[in-house]
Amino acid sequence: MSAQFPKPDELITAYVGDVMKHLPRKQRDDVGFELRALLGEELRGRAADAGRLPDEAMTLELLQGFGRPDDVAARYHPPGVPIIPPQQTVAFAWTSLIGVALQWATTLPMAAQSGAPNWIGGWWTSYGLGAFWWPGFLVTVTMVAAFVRLRWPAAEEAWKPKLVDRDHINRPLYAVGLGLALLGVGVWVALAWWATTYAGTNHLAGVFAFDADFLATRAPLVLLYWAATNALYVLLIIEGRCRPLTRRIEIALTLALCVLLMWIVLGGRVFVQETANATTEGALVLVVVAMLADAAWKLWRRRARIRTPVAG
Amino acid sequence: MADSPEEVSAKLEQELRRGVIMLATLSQLRTAQYGYSLRQALATRGMTIEEGTLYPLLRRLEGQGLLVSEWRIEDGPPRRYYTLSAQGETLFASLTQSWRNLTGIVDGLIDEDKSRKKAAP
Structure with a gap:
């Protein structure tokens, strides 16, 4: 045919x-x-x-x-409204990929440890595919933002200069911070006294009973650190501004706290009771990670924004 | 991978023509034309526009209120004829003025460069 x-x-x-x-x-x-x-x-x-x-x-x-x-x-078709503006495409892609990768990195080891037969298949149909809620969520947010831009174009504010005095100290905020720090010291000392005194007779006190070695060796350094930080806060509130010296002291205290917290975690038990001890040590590690991330962010923000090109 | 010089040149020329195509099209629609006759009219004046670009453009301009159209049957199959709307005529006059200003400025810039080269020893 x-x-x-x-x-x-x-x-x-x-x-x-x-x-x-x-x-x-x-x-x-x-x-x-x-x-x-x-x-x-x-x-x-x-x-x-x-x-x-x-x-x-x-x-x-x-x-x-x-x-x-x-x-x-x-x-x-008439020119449409881009859901993801071109200047945000790369950031959007990275945010999506990192979000999915973090979820997989967290859930995959958990699934592997379960020891179930065909754990990969089980992981993929649950957490693996489920991780894609994150890009979907981001797309939904950008769609709403695109709709707002289209519907209310005036909502996009014109650029305004941000005159930020980075050395300025917000005195009321620092005063509140100092008060909370003193309150924290008071609660911590009171808790240590109460837990040590009534550990034998009260179940809750037993949960919060501090390890004797911790109280003897590491706890005094925590109090010393608090004293140094509070002294710095008082100085900053009085002066109202950060000076290069106080800025350096602040960075040194941050690094000292990281070292101190890691020593507390690695140097032995904090609480006598196992669950309280494990929870506290986990929380302290998270605090160290957050502090280091904050320090890195602050350093990155202090870099030169506009670099001089290399001639020739 | 970076585009070849020919590809870069083609893209830049395409960008240059993109804005001009609209003005050229509006210029020919002061009298009613249908798609094919418009393309022929532009081509005979040296402005060749691909059919795949021109025909959708007519619809988009109509959608923007710059053209009006109607179906007519004149010695052949039904054809959709386009012509400038009142808004299109106003815009065409305004764009024509902008175009003349722009070409005057750009011509001046280009000729300035030429005369500078001539003056150089």
Whole structure:
């Protein structure tokens, strides 16, 4: 049986049909009818120029030159509103990937430790695929933001200079911080006294009973650190500004606290009771990670924003 | 991978033409034209626009209120004829003025460079 080549008109009709699939429903018939007529005229024009009747090859050349049906349909649409603005595309992609990777990195070892048969399959159908809620959430947020930009363009505020005095000290805030720090010291000392005194007779006191070695060796250094920090706070509140020296003392105290906390964790038990001890040590590690991240962020923000290019 | 010089040149020329195509199209729609006749009219004046660009452009301009269209049957199949709307005529006059200013400025810039080269020993 010989192959049946479609006639030029049939090719054009098929092509226009494919374009119409990608058009808004209310435009389809009108644009489809016009496009088919125009392509027919284009084809007849080319055939007249070539001095022959239109054939399949000529029709295909015309249609392929016109473009892929979905591209052609896109040209009929007015310019749309990008859901993710071009300048945010890379940040969006990284935020999505890192979010998914963190979830996988956390849940995969847990699934592996379960020792269940086919744990990979179980992980993939639960946490593995479930991690994609994060990119979906981000897309939803950006869609809402795009809608707000479109609906209320004035909501996007004009740029305003941010004159930030980085050395300025917010005295009321620092005073509140100092008060909370003193309260923390008081509660901690009271807790240590109460737990040590009533550990034998009260169950709750037994839970919070400090390890004797911790109280003898590491706890005094915690009090010393608190004393140094509170002295710095008092100095800053009095002066109202950070000086290079106080800034350096602040950084040194932050690093000292990191070292102190790691020593507390690695140097033995903090609480006698196992659960309280494990929970506290885990929390202290998280505090160290958060402090280091905060210090890195502060250092990064203090870098030169506009670097001088290297000439030559 | 970086584009070849030919690809860069083609892209920049395409960008340059993109804004001009609209003005060229509006200029020819002071009298009613349908898609194919408009393309032919532009081509005979040296402004070749691909059909895949021109036909959707007509619809977009109509959607923006710059053109009005109607189906007509004149010695052949039904054809959709486009012409400038009142808003399109105003915009065309404004764009024409902008275009003349712009070409005057750019011509001045280009010629300034030429005369500087001539003056150089």
